[in-house]
Each structure stands twice: as C-alpha cells, then as structure tokens.
Amino acid sequence: MTPLEEHLKRRIALDGPLTIADFMAEALGHPQFGYYRTRDPLGAAGDFTTAPEISQVFGELIGLWLAEMWRLHGMSTGVRLVELGPGRGTLMADLLRAASRMPGFLDAVSVHMVETSPALRNEQGKALAPHPNVAWHDSLAEVPEGQLLLVANEFLDALPIHQLVRTETGWREKLVVWDDGADRPAFGLSPGASPVETLLAEEIRSGADIGAVAEVSPASLSVTAEIARRLQTGIAALIIDYGYRNSAVGDTLQAVKAHDYAPVLVNIGEADLTAHVDFGAIGRAAAGAGAAVHGPVTQRDFMIDLGALHRRDALLTRATPQQAKAIKSGVQRLIDPKEMGTLFKVMAFTASGGTAIDPPPGF
Numbered sequence: 523m524t525p526l527e528e529h530l531k532r533r534i535a536l537d538g539p540l541t542i543a544d545f546m547a548e549a550l551g552h553p554q555f556g557y558y559r560t561r562d563p564l565g566a567a568g569d570f571t572t573a574p575e576i577s578q579v580f581g582e583l584i585g586l587w588l589a590e591m592w593r594l595h596g597m598s599t600g601v602r603l604v605e606l607g608p609g610r611g612t613l614m615a616d617l618l619r620a621a622s623r624m625p626g627f628l629d630a631v632s633v634h635m636v637e638t639s640p641a642l643r644n645e646q647g648k649a650l651a652p653h654p655n656v657a658w659h660d661s662l663a664e665v666p667e668g669q670l671l672l673v674a675n676e677f678l679d680a681l682p683i684h685q686l687v688r689t690e691t692g693w694r695e696k697l698v699v700w701d702d703g704a705d706r707p708a709f710g711l712s713p714g715a716s717p718v719e720t721l722l723a724e725e726i727r728s729g730a731d732i733g734a735v736a737e738v739s740p741a742s743l744s745v746t747a748e749i750a751r752r753l754q755t756g757i758a759a760l761i762i763d764y765g766y767r768n769s770a771v772g773d774t775l776q777a778v779k780a781h782d783y784a785p786v787l788v789n790i791g792e793a794d795l796t797a798h799v800d801f802g803a804i805g806r807a808a809a810g811a812g813a814a815v816h817g818p819v820t821q822r823d824f825m826i827d828l829g830a831l832h833r834r835d836a837l838l839t840r841a842t843p844q845q846a847k848a849i850k851s852g853v854q855r856l857i858d859p860k861e862m863g864t865l866f867k868v869m870a871f872t873a874s875g876g877t878a879i880d881p882p883p884g885f
C-alpha cells in the first residue's frame with residue numbers, strides 16, 4: 523500500500539466514504555504524500571508531457587497574444603501577469619522572451635506564479651532566474667488585485683471533479699469506499715441525492731440515460747469566477763486544456779503513470795489524475811461572473827492563426843538538421859488533429875463592456 527492509501531484507509535474509517543473530488547484533492551494535493559507535492563511529474567523521465575515542454579513555439583505565441591492584448595487595452599502599468607499551475611516554468615520563460623519584444627511590456631507587469639508544489643516551484647525559480655519581478659502564491663486569491671493577464675495550460679484538468687451517476691431513483695454521487703475484504707479502496711455510490719447535482723447542466727440533469735456518468739468541478743467553476751471577477755478592471759485570460767466544447771456525459775477521470783494510462787485506484791499518490799475540462803460549464807461560469815467569453819477554438823486553429831507555421835519556419839532557417847527534426851515534430855504534435863491539435867481547446871475571457879477587445883486575436 524502506498525503512504526497515501528494508508529492515509530485514505532484511516533480517513534475513510536474516521537469520516538466515511540470520500541467523494542471523487544475529495545479523493546482527487548488527497549491524491550494530488552495531500553501536503554505530505556500528494557502526487558504534485560512530492561515530485562516533478564513532467565518530461566521523459568516523469569509521467570506526462572505538456573505543450574510548452576514539447577515546443578517553444580507554444581509559449582512564444584502565448585507571449586505575443588498577451589502582449590498584443592496589453593497593447594490593445596492601452597498599455598497600462600501595474601498589470602498582474604499570472605500563470606496558474608506553471609509546471610516547470612517553461613511556458614512563462616518562453617512567453618516572457620517573446621513578449622519582451624513589445625516595448626514597455628516587461629516594465630508594465632509583475633509575474634505571479636500560482637503553484638502549490640514545492641518541487642515545481644523550485645524548477646520554476648530556475649527557469650525564471652533572469653527575471654527580477656516574480657512572486658509565488660498558493661492560490662489566485664492571494665495574488666494582489668490589479669489588471670490581469672492570465673494563462674493556465676493544463677491546470678483546470680488537475681482540479682477535483684465530482685462524479686454523479688444517473689440511477690432509476692435519481693442522481694447519486696460516486697464515492698471512494700474502503701473494501702475491508704480486499705483491504706483496498708473501491709468505488710461506491712451515495713445512498714441519497716447529492717447537493718452537487720444542482721451544478722449539472724439542465725439538459726444533462728433531466729436528459730441523461732440511466733447509468734450515465736456526469737462530472738462537475740466546483741473548484742474549476744470557482745477559480746473561473748474569480749478570474750472573471752478580476753477581469754472587471756481588464757485585461758484578458760487564456761485557458762488551454764483538453765476537454766469538451768459543450769457539457770456532455772462520460773467518465774473522464776484518468777490516471778497516467780510513466781506516459782501510460784493506469785487504473786485510478788492503484789498506486790494512489792504515484793500517478794497523475796486528471797479529468798476532461800467542460801468548457802461549456804467554464805464559459806457559463808465566466809459569463810455569469812461578468813466576463814466576455816471567446817471560443818473555445820481548437821489548439822490547432824489558435825496556433826496556426828497566430829503564426830505557428832511561420833515561427834516554425836523562422837526557427838528552421840537557423841537549426842542544425844537534428845534541431846530541425848525536433849522543431850518540426852514538436853509543432854506537428856501540437857497542431858495535428860491525431861495528436862493534441864483538436865482534443866486541446868483554447869478559451870479566452872476578457873473584460874466585457876466599453877474596453878472589450880472583441881474578438882481577441884486567434885478567435
């Protein structure tokens with residue numbers, strides 16, 4: 523049994539079964555044994571890789587997008603440049619390099635990294651060593667108020683979800699129970715209704731088939747609402763993740779270890795856990811909190827529209843044959859519909875009203 527499984531066994535004995543959201547929060551974020559607290563999960567030697575680790579073009583285009591939004595919004599100063607879940611710091615380093623070509627941009631922003639993992643904070647510090655103006659926070663709520671430029675790549679997919687199952691007698695919540703016979707965790711169902719049912723999109727709540735699984739992520743909805751609230755003073759946020767364009771039924775909770783799928787209730791705390799992002803729900807939450815919502819568009823369309831292929835070709839003119847191969851395959855992986863190109867989506871939020879930039883570049 524992993525240390526985290528021992529902990530879950532004790533917690534379930536004391537408190538009773540866990541919701542899937544509690545289970546995810548423990549598996550990923552337990553202060554001592556949580557997956558993200560204990561390791562750098564990224565890269566070939568880790569469990570998974572992400573767009574900024576695959577190609578520098580990803581972060582560069584995002585840097586140009588943020589700088590352009592800043593310019594269109596009137597080049598104000600004192601802007602909070604925030605990244606949620608910044609991994610190894612690669613995206614922030616690449617985007618700052620690209621955005622620094624916009625005169626005045628670097629002086630206008632302070633950088634705020636929202637990261638709970640000590641191991642990853644350490645990596646981020648190394649990646650951002652040349653930059654003077656960087657602060658770290660445990661949550662967006664801790665970032666000082668001010669105009670906002672925000673980016674989050676593969677962050678929302680790591681936030682806890684609840685799962686609900688439609689039964690003959692109504693929606694029930696999926697739980698993690700302890701199977702004393704096997705001395706292992708197992709899935710169960712709540713005996714009665716769950717309050718999170720009210721967060722389901724109405725067409726799913728009333729229209730789903732018996733047996734259907736639906737997911738809601740109050741944690742994602744509340745961080746989205748907080749982003750939207752902060753955007754009332756300007757400027758823009760960019761959310762990139764894999765998921766659905768519209769709310770849909772389906773069990774998307776998945777564990778990944780060493781670049782391969784793994785069972786969710788095995789090696790708890792030692793595999794990554796994620797769920798598809800419901801962009802329909804995120805968009806409704808942002809609009810409900812007063813932001814203008816753009817997209818989602820596919821990662822492929824967004825990157826090509828912003829000039830990914832031109833940037834690739836510019837890099838190729840200065841590359842060795844070996845570098846050229848990596849540059850081509852990296853960009854291809856990000857835009858190919860058979861790889862990340864269409865599964866990954868991009869959504870932007872901007873301030874609505876008089877200062878709105880509509881549509882932002884790429885949408």
Ligand code: SAH
Nearest residue numbers: 558572607608609636637638639675676680
């Ligand atoms: N954006 C990065 C890393 C994605 S992995 C990239 O594209 O490479 C998810 C990131 O979110 C990690 O940095 C992880 O430590 C962080 N994270 C996960 N849950 C978090 C939470 N609740 N609060 C802050 N950061 C979190």
